[in-house]
Amino acid sequence: MTSSDVPDNRWSDLGRPPLNAPALRRALLRPGALWTSLDVVRATGSTNTDLVRRAAELQEGAVLVAEEQTAARGRLDRQWSAPARSGLFFSVLLRPGPEVPIERWGWLPLLTGVAVATGLSRSAGVDTALKWPNDLLVTIGGDERKAGGILAERADDGAVVVGIGLNVSLSAEELPVPTAGSLALAGAVSTDRDTLLRAVLRSLEHWYGEWRAAGGDPAAARLQEAYAAGCSTLGRSVRAELPGDTSLTGEAVAVDGDGRLVLATAQGVQPVGAGDIVHLRPA
Template sequence: MSASDTPGGRWTDLDRPPLNSAALRKALIRPGGLWTALDVVSATGSTNTDLAAEAARGAVEGAVLVAEEQTAGRGRLDRSWTAPARSGLFFSVLLRPGDRVPATRWAWLPLLAGVATATALSRAAGVDTALKWPNDLLLTVAGEERKSGGILAERAGEAVVLGVGLNVSLRADELPVPTAGSLALANAVSLDRDPLLRAVLRSLEEWYGRWRDAAGDPAASGLQEAYAAGCATLGRTVRAELPGGREVVGEAVAVDGDGRLVIATAAGAREPVAAGDIVHLRAASAGE
């Protein structure tokens, strides 16, 4: 029995009940399905780190690890991610695209996770989730877009560990920075984490299946079109800060077949920028 199945104890915040791992496993693990194991732990440093270790030991595709609290949660470039216990969804999944998808197309996995999560939240929480390339989830709070979640994909040998962090019930005084948001602050119709997690994992299974069946082709699977439709970055003037102090400023006009953001500069060039090369992507005024 996992810690989240045990009544009483530290689970005293009635507004933030623990996840029911037994019910989640019953709902999500089925013969022929993607999800093969699901564990909920009360706390850990990083679900991505833990699942990467499992991958190194030969864990099969479809393992899901959920933490009620992460003490060393990481975003891209090892940026920290913290939130109170049971205030969000913090989980990682183990995927093995293997021979069916060339490794050159694995860069689409964090974008795929963004599309899947946004689709699920629209259905289950009644909120419009926008995507900021390459890995942020944005919700509208008080009329402005705020980062409310993030995605981290990491290679683990021949596997990929895909982590998702989503603020669910955080109040304004609990936000890590004033520009952050949560489902609660975006007036979501539901803050019940069990159905929200089920919805996200089912959507992820659906999109991953399409992408894998299309050999990772983002156009044939519909992923490239879906991402572009939900990407708030496109059509805006941005400044991409690259290693070595180089910057690219211009309008974000497309996400290409390799998952790179294409920036049209004032000089007329169209420069693709890969997620792995970028340090920061910021909004820029059109005059810069």
């Protein structure tokens, strides 16, 4: 990792200036706040990998942001990349216990999705839909496109590291695949990454605080309701590609109290706790 607190040349790319780490710290690191440290590095393999490795030496609320990730990972160890300073690539360290029973920690990626969507709605003016369990979708030309994703991992000391990757200023020519998108392509009113990161982290602090105060109860924290309202998977015909090379097809009808996607299939109602969800186009 290399620090970018003092960039070599702040204006080497006028369209993509580096993040202002000192200003971000002044805005977010307050007494009593969730966020306890914030570091910005020029490049690293994966912010999640770095925080998982360092978890035992860090307080809850540590934030690590990379201007560029060279070995970024999504779910199922999928690789993805983006040009330097074209998005927000960051991870946060959380310790939900003992206030939240461990069986409710599975809500953390969904909670993060709600927080990101809420923060972006306010700061970028973009409606971000949630595809269960952890994709962030934007609408471009009438089509849903993936603009970001969320990955939660456990550290050896019991902490949870949640990583967020979000395409901000990518042009159509820079998209890694045709089904990808970015906030800029979705018509964002702002692509200032400092503003967007502050909004997302403040939103995450709010939702995490509500959820923890409710003992992890997603209904009491109004998290289950908020997730359902923003989830584009619900009400659609989907195919769930499950571990073990099996699949289920049905209508996504609910997200239950454990964060599982409930499908109404020809064989009855079945909850899905893990797997890839494919949104099927109407016949």
